[in-house]
Amino acid sequence: MNRIAALYDIHGNLPALEAVLEDVFREGIEEILVGGDVLPGPMPAETLERVRSLDRPVRFITGNGERDVLSVLTGSEPAGLPGSVLDVLRWVAGELGPDDVAALEAWPSTVLHDIEGLGRALFCHATPQSDTEIFTRLTPEESLRPLFEGLDADIVVCGHTHMQFDRMVGRVRVVNAGSVGMPFGAPAAYWLSLGAEVRLRRTEYDLAEAADRVRRTAYPQAEEFAERWILRPKTEAEGLDAFEPVALQGDPMARRDDREVRGDEEDARRTDHEVRDPGGRESRRSSS
Ligand SMILES: [Fe+2]
Numbered sequence: 290m291n292r293i294a295a296l297y298d299i300h301g302n303l304p305a306l307e308a309v310l311e312d313v314f315r316e317g318i319e320e321i322l323v324g325g326d327v328l329p330g331p332m333p334a335e336t337l338e339r340v341r342s343l344d345r346p347v348r349f350i351t352g353n354g355e356r357d358v359l360s361v362l363t364g365s366e367p368a369g370l371p372g373s374v375l376d377v378l379r380w381v382a383g384e385l386g387p388d389d390v391a392a393l394e395a396w397p398s399t400v401l402h403d404i405e406g407l408g409r410a411l412f413c414h415a416t417p418q419s420d421t422e423i424f425t426r427l428t429p430e431e432s433l434r435p436l437f438e439g440l441d442a443d444i445v446v447c448g449h450t451h452m453q454f455d456r457m458v459g460r461v462r463v464v465n466a467g468s469v470g471m472p473f474g475a476p477a478a479y480w481l482s483l484g485a486e487v488r489l490r491r492t493e494y495d496l497a498e499a500a501d502r503v504r505r506t507a508y509p510q511a512e513e514f515a516e517r518w519i520l521r522p523k524t525e526a527e528g529l530d531a532f533e534p535v536a537l538q539g540d541p542m543a544r545r546d547d548r549e550v551r552g553d554e555e556d557a558r559r560t561d562h563e564v565r566d567p568g569g570r571e572s573r574r575s576s577s
Pocket of ligand 1 (some may be wrong): 298300326352354449
């Protein structure tokens with residue numbers, strides 16, 4: 290029976306993607322769904338080229354990362370982004386050719402796809418309605434029901450928070466693919482193999498070699514990326530501590546112009562930047 294691999298949040302980590310693709314090919318998985326946030330990250334053009342040149346059916350959806358990079362290219366980047374985030378977005382945008390940009394602009398925000406033995410799957414980046422809304426395996430089911438009821442789907446596949454899970458919300462199975470390139474948890478590349486059953490996958494790869502490749506790029510935060518996301522990722526518990534307090538608070542960045550900024554909104558901004566800006570946490574800490 291045909292299976293589909295869901296690869297989310299690759300974030301320009303080409304060595305991690307290469308390792309996952311080796312597993313995908315070895316296991317004879319015929320179809321691939323790329324779930325957004327192929328970028329930003331340290332090897333954006335090469336990573337994009339790799340997923341766009343696969344010799345098998347591949348579908349794409351866009352993530353907030355692609356949206357942010359495209360906003361820089363059109364001069365419409367959101368106000369209030371920290372300089373370190375803008376540096377990353379501008380560098381990544383500068384690495385892309387016109388063909389890459391046209392491809393990114395064409396990616397839809399969701400894809401519906403029937404999977405034999407599993408049912409109708411809705412692929413989205415964060416939630417069916419948003420590419421930035423945060424929720425985790427701990428978010429109470431009652432508060433998630435409004436997001437997942439009334440969908441024409443048996444299963445929703447998402448990413449964005451870079452932590453895998455497989456849970457139910459009402460009658461809908463909701464699975465997070467985790468992150469290929471910027472995970473929380475044990476160092477590895479996380480992805481999904483979908484068929485009659487759902488397999489949460491983790492591919493180990495040569496971390497030292499990957500870190501060296503990242504350090505040899507001109508990515509503005511190459512060292513931080515190698516250290517923080519490849520060699521020594523934060524634990525899932527630390528990820529949950531960061532994300533669950535800001536679950537379902539809408540897009541923290543969409544409220545950046547609010548006059549009255551409460552403490553929890555500051556936390557939300559920080560969390561959002563954490564994923565946008567892999568090296569930012571340490572630099573913010575040291576500057577505060
Ligand atoms: Fe991401």
